[in-house]
Each structure stands twice: as C-alpha cells, then as structure tokens.
Amino acid sequence: MNNKDIHLDLLRKLEANPSLTQRELSREMGVSLGKVNYCMKKLLTKGLIKLNSFSSNPNKLRYAYLLTPKGIEEKAKLTVKFLKIKMDEYELLKEEIKLLQEDTKKINSKRK
Numbered sequence: 001m002n003n004k005d006i007h008l009d010l011l012r013k014l015e016a017n018p019s020l021t022q023r024e025l026s027r028e029m030g031v032s033l034g035k036v037n038y039c040m041k042k043l044l045t046k047g048l049i050k051l052n053s054f055s056s057n058p059n060k061l062r063y064a065y066l067l068t069p070k071g072i073e074e075k076a077k078l079t080v081k082f083l084k085i086k087m088d089e090y091e092l093l094k095e096e097i098k099l100l101q102e103d104t105k106k107i108n109s110k111r112k
Contacts, residue, residue, distance in 0.1 A: 001029075001030075001031060003039060003042075004078060004081075004082075005082070006029070006031060006035065006036075006039050007039055007042070007043060007048075007074075007078060008075065008078040008079065008082055009029055010025065010029075010036070010039055010040065010043060011043070011048065011049075011067060011071060011074065011075040011078070012075065013025060013028065013029070014049060014065045014066075014067060015067050015072075015075065018052075018064040018065050018066050018067075019063075019064050020065070022036045022037055022040060025040075040065070043071070046070075046074075047068055047070050047071070048067065048068060048070055048071035048074050048075075049065045049066060049067055049068060049071050050065075050066050050068055051063050051064075051065060051066075052064045052065075052066055
C-alpha cells in the first residue's frame with residue numbers, strides 16, 4: 001500500500017468514524033501503527049484533517065479526527081485517481097482473461 005492509498009483509506013475511514021484511534025485504524029487497514037501515525041501527521045500538517053478532543057469524555061486522551069473542507073476535496077481527488085487506476089487495471093485484466101480463454105479453446109481443440 002503506497003502513501004496515497006493509505007491517505008485515501010484514512011480519509012474514508014475517518015469521515016465514516018472520526019473517533020477511531022490510530023491503533024484501531026492500524027488494525028483495520030493492516031498497516032503498522034507507526035505508518036498510520038506518520039500518515040496522520042502528514043494529513044494534519046497539510047490541513048486535511050483537524051484534531052478535536054472529546055471535552056465531555058473523562059478520558060481526555062480521546063480525540064476525533066475531522067476532515068476539513070480541504071480534506072474532503074482531497075479525498076474526492078484521490079478517489080477519482082484511485083478509480084481511474086482500478087478501471088485501467090480492470091480493462092487490462094479483462095483483456096488478459098480473453099486471451100487466456102482463447103488459448104484454452106485452442107488447447108482443448110487440439111486435444112480432440
């Protein structure tokens with residue numbers, strides 16, 4: 001998973017559930033806690049997310065990561081790029097499957 005993929009995944013998960021901890025994000029995404037921490041700092045520095053503490057929570061160490069308008073815009077851009085990449089991969093895969101099916105037909109016709 002490259003950083004852009006991780007950033008998109010983080011933005012999507014935080015938009016859906018701003019109260020996820022970095023540890024929970026790490027588990028859900030299957031990446032190290034250090035990687036999540038590094039990427040979260042980058043998102044904060046870029047102004048894509050902001051950090052709010054739960055003032056009513058007795059555990060003052062709990063935070064909510066909220067997407068900023070800039071973060072929502074970046075998430076949309078990353079989503080479009082990600083979708084384009086996946087659609088290109090899909091087209092290549094469809095072509096490869098077609099070629100494999102043709103090869104299989106040729107092999108089967110030679111066996112008869």
